Amino acid sequence: GAGVSQSPSNKVTEKGKDVELRCDPISGHTALYWYRQSLGQGLEFLIYFQGNSAPDKSGLPSDRFSAERTGGSVSTLTIQRTQQEDSAVYLCASSLVAGETQYFGPGTRLLVL
């Protein structure tokens, strides 16, 4: 079956602009995670959803970052007023339920000029 998909695959934006990153999880997966990976770094947890609820938002770096999930499926990560330090690969993962094996999408590579 189809895996986790993310769009866009690449995004170049100017400092100060808002961006939206989309994640489409594996069908039937109720848990969805967002991570950020900067060059040469490990994965930094941002937020996870169980259904449409986000029990843990502790990883969001600032109030410029927000995420939502509707219909228990697609999720959108929004970064407002982007900064150069936001440049990274943003990875989404889904699992059948929270705590089960995560399957990662291909990521969105964000470059803020």
Add this chain to the structure above:
Amino acid sequence: QKEVEQNSGPLSVPEGAIASLNCTYSDRGSQSFFWYRQYSGKSPELIMFIYSNGDKEDGRFTAQLNKASQYVSLLIRDSQPSDSATYLCAVRGGTSGTYKYIFGTGTRLKVLA
């Protein structure tokens, strides 16, 4: 002190040798431990997980967990050039929350033909 620490490497081993990758974690309450492999420019993929002290074997891979010493390791037997990748250790549970994954920065493995 980082929550999950790994030697960044690169760890170079000859083809056919055993590669030993180590990871230490700071949260004594951590409950689940994972090893992911990430090829350059690709997303992480799960290799193994371990919950209990001791060894867990899956093909050429063995995960070892020692909760008293707070370390987890991954052994790769009969290393192949295709095993060359970055290996990420992840920890879940403890004070960070049951379903939040904390990743190390990864160890880069190079298997020399």
